[in-house]
Amino acid sequence: MSVLPPVRRDRIIPDLPSCFTKEAALHTKATFNPRVRRACQDDRTGTVGLKISKIIVVGDLSVGKTCLINRFCKDTFDKNYKATIGVDFEMERFEVLGVPFSLQLWDTAGQERFKCIASTYYRGAQAIIIVFDVNDIASLDHVKQWLRDALKENDPTSVLLFLVGTKKDLSSAAQYNLIEKDAIKIAKEIKAEYWAVSSLTGENVNEFFFRVASLTFEANVLAELEKTGPRKIGDVVRINNNDTNLFKNPKKSKPNCCQ
Numbered sequence: 001m002s003v004l005p006p007v008r009r010d011r012i013i014p015d016l017p018s019c020f021t022k023e024a025a026l027h028t029k030a031t032f033n034p035r036v037r038r039a040c041q042d043d044r045t046g047t048v049g050l051k052i053s054k055i056i057v058v059g060d061l062s063v064g065k066t067c068l069i070n071r072f073c074k075d076t077f078d079k080n081y082k083a084t085i086g087v088d089f090e091m092e093r094f095e096v097l098g099v100p101f102s103l104q105l106w107d108t109a110g111q112e113r114f115k116c117i118a119s120t121y122y123r124g125a126q127a128i129i130i131v132f133d134v135n136d137i138a139s140l141d142h143v144k145q146w147l148r149d150a151l152k153e154n155d156p157t158s159v160l161l162f163l164v165g166t167k168k169d170l171s172s173a174a175q176y177n178l179i180e181k182d183a184i185k186i187a188k189e190i191k192a193e194y195w196a197v198s199s200l201t202g203e204n205v206n207e208f209f210f211r212v213a214s215l216t217f218e219a220n221v222l223a224e225l226e227k228t229g230p231r232k233i234g235d236v237v238r239i240n241n242n243d244t245n246l247f248k249n250p251k252k253s254k255p256n257c258c259q
């Protein structure tokens, strides 16, 4: 018997959503991998529907990490800045190709004094979302450092990377185009998929998280098929095995390493 309510209708993903730009995408295929589609049709997705995929969101202070998550999960926007202390998380349940799929979105602190608390929660991520503010070039310059820190706790060969520019509403088209060039260059260097969003207007926020859910789901199913059958040429498996069981409550307790 299921202990969970049905997935919200606006969290159902029947097709692979498009990338933001083909210039910096994890892949540019129009549909889900055929093996994944077949596995979903034939009910051969194993434990994928029972697990939670951990997604961590990192980046400089005040770039808009919390607002991004709140826009997607609660459809709210707060114009007042309240620093995240350590970490927080939200759960989002989807249905992808008819299979239930859950993401745990970990919102981490960008402020230096809370970073050591936050970094203890980096481990076991299936995707890392690195956030910068499109109006603040310094926050883009710090992206690689955030990635280095997050990868200390994760397997670089299996984790999916996303680079997200926020506060697009505050930028003129000319300013935005300028920083986009640099951002796409960095996204390509670090092999991340690039997105630009506004949590104030909601522009691209749902599209972005649907893409994160879809690509993480696809990687999970491919990893599951890898366990149960022979690999076929052309399949890309990028996932680790640190997912959490859906029926266990993640601990929110905070370590006391920071003063």
Ligand SMILES: Nc1nc2c(ncn2[C@@H]2O[C@H](COP(=O)(O)OP(=O)(O)OP(=O)(O)O)[C@@H](O)[C@H]2O)c(=O)[nH]1
Binding pocket: 059, 060, 061, 062, 063, 064, 065, 066, 067, 068, 078, 079, 080, 081, 082, 083, 084, 085, 108, 109, 110, 111, 166, 167, 168, 169, 170, 197, 198, 199, 200, 201
């Ligand atoms: N105009 C505009 N303001 C935004 C947007 N996203 C966030 N902000 C504002 O930027 C400030 C910081 O946002 P937060 O989401 O709290 O930033 P954060 O990255 O979580 O910061 P830390 O928790 O300290 O790491 C707030 O005043 C938000 O209202 C956006 O898309 N557009």
Ligand SMILES: [Mg+2]
Binding pocket: 065, 066, 067, 082, 083, 084, 107, 108, 109, 110
């Ligand atoms: Mg925050």
